[in-house]
Amino acid sequence: WHLRPVLAGELEKNGMERLYRQIELPLCRVLYRMENRGICIDREQLRQFGDMLSRRISDCETLIFSYSGGEFNINSTRQLGELLFEKLGLPPVKKTKTGYSTNAEVLEKLKNKHPIIPAIMDYRMLTKLKSTYADGLMKEIREDGRIHTTFQNLVTATGRLSSTEPNLQNIPVRTDLGAEIRKMFIPKPGCVLVDADYSQIELRVLAHIAGDDAMRKAFCDHVDIHTATAAQVFGVPVEEVTPLQRRHAKAVNFGIVYGISEFSLAEDIGVSRYEARAYIDNYLNNYRGVKEYMHKVVADAREKGYTETLYGRRRYIPELKSSNFNVRSGAERIALNTPIQGTAADLIKLAMIRVENALNEKYPDAKLLLQVHDELIVECPEG
């Protein structure tokens, strides 16, 4: 309690009273309730899924060892690297600090060079699902048949939440087999799970804080933002945008939010650096507000020493003054991205407080259970 007046003074001095009183403090009670409620998972289905994975992993091992000409620990990146790049003589694509890189990107490039590669990719996917999810989640099921995560509100640099023991914010969804895990989260009898997610919240936040009229108009007109961007970048009418153009425009939109470089964009969508540069230039000439914002937000942060969200949450970035180019460039991407990611975090926290209160008031049997950065999951009575 000796700290209280000191910290209260700090809050006020930094203009974060509103953030604290209207968001962070009331959010604590919401998070406490969500953790206590937990979410139900189908234990029997999870067990069967784990057994199926065990069988497939075993088949995969047999296949891999038939190609390698002997047993080794496939989980060891060191042993795997020696096999692939020394014994089998495959071309090393990339290095790590300590040896050969064997990550998914490398395997993707090698997958047609040797039949062992696809088998290793399968093995990686299956063992990830088994150890982290099938086995990992099973250990966390409590007596009540539910999984109770812990939400951390004081961990991230941007203001997002994180979730631990277990992490329920990274349940698989992108692959078909992974999505099977997600289906095992079920409502209690008589209820349904309602999943409500924001559409393109980060790009909407960008359009707002950058004050970009073209991007705001696209959202106000309810057009698909990636298609609208493709039309701008490639200079074609909206109706004539091809699926490939849309995919490229989507990558550019993501890249902008992360603080793009032509090099990583080119790598991501498989075009030349020259083409990637042209995409970015076109983009910034059409979204002028975004271009100005990118410069201004970095310059402001360099001057003040921190960058901030719409609600005044700060992130200090001393590396902006580094003499090392890579360190400084990284800091500039952080200065650009943090207000976007952090404002989105502010907004969903505010929404959580309002949803919790509105449900208690009007639908007391409906319960907010989870938050996954841009989505809320509610368990509510059927009908």
Added chain:
DNA sequence: TGGATCACGCACG
């Protein structure tokens, strides 16, 4: 022997 820590890889938004 076994706990702590680092490196690596990979699940999500």
Added chain:
DNA sequence: CACGTACGTGATCCTG
């Protein structure tokens, strides 16, 4: 694997 996270496994260090 650009921004932000959590976590499992292997390898290595260190302690007692």
